[in-house]
Amino acid sequence: MASHLLLLALLAMACSRAIASDPSHLQDVCVADKMSQVHVNGFPCKEAKDVAAEDFYFSGLDKVGNTSNKQGSSVTAVNVAQIPGLNTMGISMARIDYAPNGINPPHTHPRATEILTVLEGSLFVGFVTSNPNNTLITKALNQGDVFVFPKGLVHFQFNNGTGTAVALAGLSSQNPGVITIANSVFGSTPSIADNIIAKAFQINKATVDLMQAQF
Ligand SMILES: *[C@@H]1O[C@H](CO)[C@@H](O)[C@H](O)[C@H]1NC(C)=O
Numbered sequence: 001m002a003s004h005l006l007l008l009a010l011l012a013m014a015c016s017r018a019i020a021s022d023p024s025h026l027q028d029v030c031v032a033d034k035m036s037q038v039h040v041n042g043f044p045c046k047e048a049k050d051v052a053a054e055d056f057y058f059s060g061l062d063k064v065g066n067t068s069n070k071q072g073s074s075v076t077a078v079n080v081a082q083i084p085g086l087n088t089m090g091i092s093m094a095r096i097d098y099a100p101n102g103i104n105p106p107h108t109h110p111r112a113t114e115i116l117t118v119l120e121g122s123l124f125v126g127f128v129t130s131n132p133n134n135t136l137i138t139k140a141l142n143q144g145d146v147f148v149f150p151k152g153l154v155h156f157q158f159n160n161g162t163g164t165a166v167a168l169a170g171l172s173s174q175n176p177g178v179i180t181i182a183n184s185v186f187g188s189t190p191s192i193a194d195n196i197i198a199k200a201f202q203i204n205k206a207t208v209d210l211m212q213a214q215f
């Protein structure tokens, strides 16, 4: 009985691993060769002899992001684009700065779960589940608090503290991707036709034009 349970637990671990992050790597390192003309899922590996410490390094997350924008927030991403050594590693991170009343608007990471910790200030955060459909889960966070945004789900952060806020996020993909809902629906190139958006959101075309003009 005990051995069955152990087997089940191991199976469960193996399965959740396989489906909860980028595919596991099959060698110590596979530093991204950004110059390669080969197109694969991720990047081809640099030659092992050319791998250096710089391939695993990034500097600058101590720098405050510029939040002088409409949303009042700034994301400094550190993923495989900045650190080629993250190729195949299934992990990345980001620093997020928020002005007072700043938001990181509703968005999703198609390839990553996010775990966020508040380094400074207070944030009101939330995500919306898909099953049960459209249930909003929220939490007020203070310095030192940690919150998880499950992979693929729409989520946001709002700085409702009195000063600026800073958060650090870990993401379970070398290349999490970001889809900001408003930008992708109202700001695509070319635009999604007015009549499609009008019907989807149950609003008139003048409102659609107004929304599109913002993005
Ligand atoms: C911050 O961004 C704004 C808007 O793009 C720009 O005008 C301003 O010069 C930037 N500030 C700094 C310190 O880079």
Ligand SMILES: *[C@@H]1O[C@H](CO)[C@@H](O)[C@H](O)[C@H]1NC(C)=O
Binding pocket: 133, 134, 135
């Ligand atoms: C969830 O989906 C059902 C079936 O499509 C729908 O009737 C219901 O209104 C939805 N609930 C929410 C909160 O969107």
Ligand SMILES: *[C@@H]1O[C@H](CO)[C@@H](O)[C@H](O)[C@H]1NC(C)=O
Binding pocket: 122, 123, 124, 140, 160, 161, 162
């Ligand atoms: C932010 O808003 C939430 C939800 O209304 C509230 O629980 C929390 O106390 C607020 N935080 C601050 C610092 O005002």
